[in-house]
Amino acid sequence: MIKNHIKIAWRNLIKNKSYFFINIFGLSLALTVSFLMLLWVHDEQSMDRFHENDDRLYLVKRTVPLEHGVLDVYDNSSYPLLRTATEQLPEIEKYLTIGHTFEDNLKVDNNDFRAAGTFANADLFYGFSFPVIQGDITQLDKKPEAIAISESLANRIWGQNWKSIAMGKSIEIMDNGDFTVEAVYKDFPSSSSIQNDFYYSFQKFLNDREWVNEWGSNGMQGVFLLKEGADSQLVSSKLNTLFQNNIKGENKEGCFLQKFSDSYLYGKFNEQAQVSGGRIEYVRIFTIAAFFLLIVSCINFVNLSTVYATKRSGEIGVRKVVGARKNALILQFLSETSIITSIAFVIAFVLAMLLLPSVSSFVDKTLQVDFTKPIFWVSILSVFICTTLFSGAYPAMVISSFKPVEALKGKSREKKSATSFRKGLVVLQFGLTILLIVAAIIVKLQVNYINGKDLGIAKDHIVSIHQDENLTEKYNALRNELIASNGIEDVTLVGPSPLDVRSSTSGVVWPGKAVEQENIEFSLLWTAHNFPEVFDVSMAEGSYYREGSKDTMNIVVNQKAIDLMGIQNPIGKTIQLWGKQRNIIGVLKDFHNRSLYEAIQPSVFLLDPNDAGMMFVKLEAKKTKEALASLQKAFNTVLPDVPLHYDFLDQSYAAKYKSEVLTGDLTYYFAFISILISCLGLFGLATFMAKQRTKEIGIRKVLGASVKSITALISKDFLKLVSLAILIASPLAYYFMDSWLEDFAYKITITWWVFAFAGILTVAIALSTIGFQAIKAALADPAKSLRTE
Numbered sequence: 001m002i003k004n005h006i007k008i009a010w011r012n013l014i015k016n017k018s019y020f021f022i023n024i025f026g027l028s029l030a031l032t033v034s035f036l037m038l039l040w041v042h043d044e045q046s047m048d049r050f051h052e053n054d055d056r057l058y059l060v061k062r063t064v065p066l067e068h069g070v071l072d073v074y075d076n077s078s079y080p081l082l083r084t085a086t087e088q089l090p091e092i093e094k095y096l097t098i099g100h101t102f103e104d105n106l107k108v109d110n111n112d113f114r115a116a117g118t119f120a121n122a123d124l125f126y127g128f129s130f131p132v133i134q135g136d137i138t139q140l141d142k143k144p145e146a147i148a149i150s151e152s153l154a155n156r157i158w159g160q161n162w163k164s165i166a167m168g169k170s171i172e173i174m175d176n177g178d179f180t181v182e183a184v185y186k187d188f189p190s191s192s193s194i195q196n197d198f199y200y201s202f203q204k205f206l207n208d209r210e211w212v213n214e215w216g217s218n219g220m221q222g223v224f225l226l227k228e229g230a231d232s233q234l235v236s237s238k239l240n241t242l243f244q245n246n247i248k249g250e251n252k253e254g255c256f257l258q259k260f261s262d263s264y265l266y267g268k269f270n271e272q273a274q275v276s277g278g279r280i281e282y283v284r285i286f287t288i289a290a291f292f293l294l295i296v297s298c299i300n301f302v303n304l305s306t307v308y309a310t311k312r313s314g315e316i317g318v319r320k321v322v323g324a325r326k327n328a329l330i331l332q333f334l335s336e337t338s339i340i341t342s343i344a345f346v347i348a349f350v351l352a353m354l355l356l357p358s359v360s361s362f363v364d365k366t367l368q369v370d371f372t373k374p375i376f377w378v379s380i381l382s383v384f385i386c387t388t389l390f391s392g393a394y395p396a397m398v399i400s401s402f403k404p405v406e407a408l409k410g411k412s413r414e415k416k417s418a419t420s421f422r423k424g425l426v427v428l429q430f431g432l433t434i435l436l437i438v439a440a441i442i443v444k445l446q447v448n449y450i451n452g453k454d455l456g457i458a459k460d461h462i463v464s465i466h467q468d469e470n471l472t473e474k475y476n477a478l479r480n481e482l483i484a485s486n487g488i489e490d491v492t493l494v495g496p497s498p499l500d501v502r503s504s505t506s507g508v509v510w511p512g513k514a515v516e517q518e519n520i521e522f523s524l525l526w527t528a529h530n531f532p533e534v535f536d537v538s539m540a541e542g543s544y545y546r547e548g549s550k551d552t553m554n555i556v557v558n559q560k561a562i563d564l565m566g567i568q569n570p571i572g573k574t575i576q577l578w579g580k581q582r583n584i585i586g587v588l589k590d591f592h593n594r595s596l597y598e599a600i601q602p603s604v605f606l607l608d609p610n611d612a613g614m615m616f617v618k619l620e621a622k623k624t625k626e627a628l629a630s631l632q633k634a635f636n637t638v639l640p641d642v643p644l645h646y647d648f649l650d651q652s653y654a655a656k657y658k659s660e661v662l663t664g665d666l667t668y669y670f671a672f673i674s675i676l677i678s679c680l681g682l683f684g685l686a687t688f689m690a691k692q693r694t695k696e697i698g699i700r701k702v703l704g705a706s707v708k709s710i711t712a713l714i715s716k717d718f719l720k721l722v723s724l725a726i727l728i729a730s731p732l733a734y735y736f737m738d739s740w741l742e743d744f745a746y747k748i749t750i751t752w753w754v755f756a757f758a759g760i761l762t763v764a765i766a767l768s769t770i771g772f773q774a775i776k777a778a779l780a781d782p783a784k785s786l787r788t789e
Helices: 002-015 017-045 079-088 123-127 151-164 202-208 232-245 280-321 326-363 374-400 404-408 416-452 469-473 475-483 531-535 559-565 624-638 649-655 658-692 694-702 707-741 752-778 782-786
Strands: 057-065 071-074 092-098 102-108 111-120 132-135 146-150 170-173 177-185 198-201 221-226 254-259 275-277 462-466 488-495 522-527 539-542 554-558 574-577 580-588 603-607 614-619
Touching: 017 280, 017 326, 017 374, 017 658, 057 232, 079 092, 079 221, 079 232, 092 111, 092 123, 102 462, 111 151, 111 202, 123 221, 132 151, 146 151, 146 170, 151 177, 170 198, 198 202, 221 232, 232 254, 280 374, 280 416, 280 658, 326 374, 416 658, 416 707, 416 752, 462 649, 469 475, 475 488, 475 614, 475 624, 488 531, 488 624, 531 614, 554 559, 559 580, 559 603, 614 624, 649 658, 658 752, 707 752
Parallel strands: 111 198, 146 177, 522 603, 554 580
Antiparallel strands: 057 071, 057 221, 057 254, 092 221, 102 111, 102 170, 132 177, 146 198, 170 177, 462 614, 488 522, 488 614, 539 580, 554 603, 574 580
């Protein structure tokens, strides 16, 4: 029976080649894109969930109370809190230290290597599932000079025979001194948000920084490994009480726990320190978009199947007369659907595997298919069944409901409800397409706004170089060499990057400071005297620090700080920083010192080049190649033992918005594919309708109807549906995209022309698709049309 169903189904599909091709092409295209996109979604959702102790690992979050009851959330935590909580709270088994990753120069046997790393305690490898291949990782807690390196870094340094060489070898980290290799660990998987090539002893970090032992310090991140069965909410409450009991001030900071594996996707918090989103928003967007495409392709299937059903009325009538039951007819049509779905799945799977390397490169991930996991096959089977049922169930019901007598006479016609349903599907299909078009335009406009916005500070033609002790000692000589070189405009020291200032302090006091302003954070920037000139930042009032001075009695702030403090005529006024009196000598105009997701922060600028941390070199426009050659030559002359590594500031800034750029690009692709699939379905419907009305068109032509009027007659019904889709989808698109833009402190305004453009584009594409068949039908010989039965 099944074999007979499949044989008949295949014959019917071959008989209607255009119907077969449109469904196969549209479904396989949608499945290919959806499959690749869902691989990305799965990769995002699996980040950090491979750890054996996943359910017991919790990241410490710090809350800072601001004005009007607002809580600001930070990832940084206090080391005394980690230590004391582990000692005093019985639910905590261990604490894991996570330092902020930095890139540095490593020297081994007079060879230089560039690698990313930070500090850690040995329990990092106990709590997380990071296997140690060789050596004793506990030495990180016992020896300040101990270092653990990754397998790939060991291979880079000593080659494939590293196992017999690496242990006990000396590695010099330019900024931190000499270390001895005590362990080598397996490279972290791509599903880990933590990626480091080396970890040096946490004891070394503690010994070099006394301030870390203060309860108010926040120079690191901390993770707790809770004991089995511990209540994380109870531990979070106890932790907050412990923290507040040991810090000073009336309006105290707080803390809470967030599951570590959730922190990657859920990184945004509202004013009450509750999770409000993060990367999970993009995961949801593209999951929905992937299903949108499947729905759009399935709608093609349903529409074409129902309109072509009338061509099979005779077949259905004969089957019913000879005793075929409704269930048998439904099964017959579902067999046809399953054949189309099966072929589309095979094509989609092959295409997805071929495109996988390119897509992995595009999304900057290592996407892969694990055929050994049952969840993969369950997911494939589920999508197959859902697609088959969604595409075939309704058409099967329509076909099986034909009355035998009418079917044999060829008089079977669609019910009004069936016609309305099909029209509704066309509206839904194009509505989804318009949503994607509007989303693509708005995301692109916001990304362009980000890249083109006047930040109040220069970022083009500037390179950053990490500052170490050697550079600090030879800075003046290096600067003189560079300024005299071809292509170099100026050089300065600043730290951290002025476009991403993450260092801050609440230790600013001014006359009239209120209690609720106690914990307001001021961004901190350590600079040389010529910072404003190099970065083209203008003074609003006063002047910057004098060249050659060691100004510890004065201070420079930005306009945002003056507005916050409410100081009139600020030049010469006195404020306190960390308990010391300082006179305001200058006010810099505001510039964006963080991402456009955040408002401009009140800032303090300190004259302290040695603690700046980064050297910035401004290149002459259109002389980049010559300037970089001059930079390398200057380093070879002044610092021959220090390898040159630099980053372009504008590229570093753009990298912060990779997710937005990726979202924009993917939305464009989704919109294009959605339009293509929708128009394929529209083409099929228009073709069938034109054939169905062949005799009517012939009569109209004989009576004098023009090609133009006949084309309009065939097109107008479809254009009404597309217009209705525009009217319904536009307000929905506005709502969703306005919600997306709310995350940005600085954003575009959604204007009417976006929807007008999306609507006109959709109508134009639909009209060109329908018009081809309409004109073809209108130009047909009326004599042949009138003979058509």
